[in-house]
Amino acid sequence: xxxxxxxxxxxxxxxRQHTEMKVKIVNKSAYPSPAYATGMSAGMxxxxxxQEEMILAPLGRSLVPTGLYIALPEGYEAQVRPRSGLAxxxxxxxxxxxxxxxxxxxxxxxxxxxxxxxxxxTINPGxxxxxLVIARHEHVEWDEVECIDSTARGEGxxxxxxx
Numbered sequence: 001x002x003x004x005x006x007x008x009x010x011x012x013x014x015x016r017q018h019t020e021m022k023v024k025i026v027n028k029s030a031y032p033s034p035a036y037a038t039g040m041s042a043g044m045x046x047x048x049x050x051q052e053e054m055i056l057a058p059l060g061r062s063l064v065p066t067g068l069y070i071a072l073p074e075g076y077e078a079q080v081r082p083r084s085g086l087a088x089x090x091x092x093x094x095x096x097x098x099x100x101x102x103x104x105x106x107x108x109x110x111x112x113x114x115x116x117x118x119x120x121x122t123i124n125p126g127x128x129x130x131x132l133v134i135a136r137h138e139h140v141e142w143d144e145v146e147c148i149d150s151t152a153r154g155e156g157x158x159x160x161x162x163x
Contacts, residue, residue: 021073023134028108029067031126043081043131046111054123056115061095064111064129072103072134079133080111086129091117094130 027033034044048054049067056062072078080099086092095112111130115121123129153161 024071026069043133045128046130046132048123048127048129050125056121058115058118061114064113066109068109074103076103077135077137081131090121092121
């Protein structure tokens with residue numbers, strides 16, 4: 001094994017500069033609304049809004065309710081992403097990752113979880129099951145042409161630039 005290296009400089013302080021965006025939320029769950037765990041977190045944890053535990057069988061999938069309803073501003077989406085701890089420790093991930101919640105969707109946020117392990121996984125009420133990231137996006141207009149410019153990469157894809 002390699003010796004552990006201390007690469008953090010305690011004397012350096014990072015100052016976060018950000019703007020706050022207000023998003024309307026209706027929280028019908030038994031839990032507090034999602035919040036950032038740290039000042040520089042990109043995602044907020046979503047919790048399972050269930051009355052009793054759910055068993056997710058190996059290779060099984062389930063739609064897990066959160067009890068949350070949001071109204072995003074135009075030009076934004078909410079992305080439902082896996083939690084790294086659930087994926088690394090238990091093989092639990094979000095099946096359609098990232099799941100997109102459009103600005104005009106007004107239904108309950110639900111998470112499609114899948115168990116990629118070989119053992120059943122228990123989802124408990126209030127368990128953190130996914131992350132929610134709010135992101136800006138653009139709409140495009142297609143400019144239909146007869147050809148597009150060439151690049152050094154060309155048509156190379158699916159591992160063509162390395163491993």
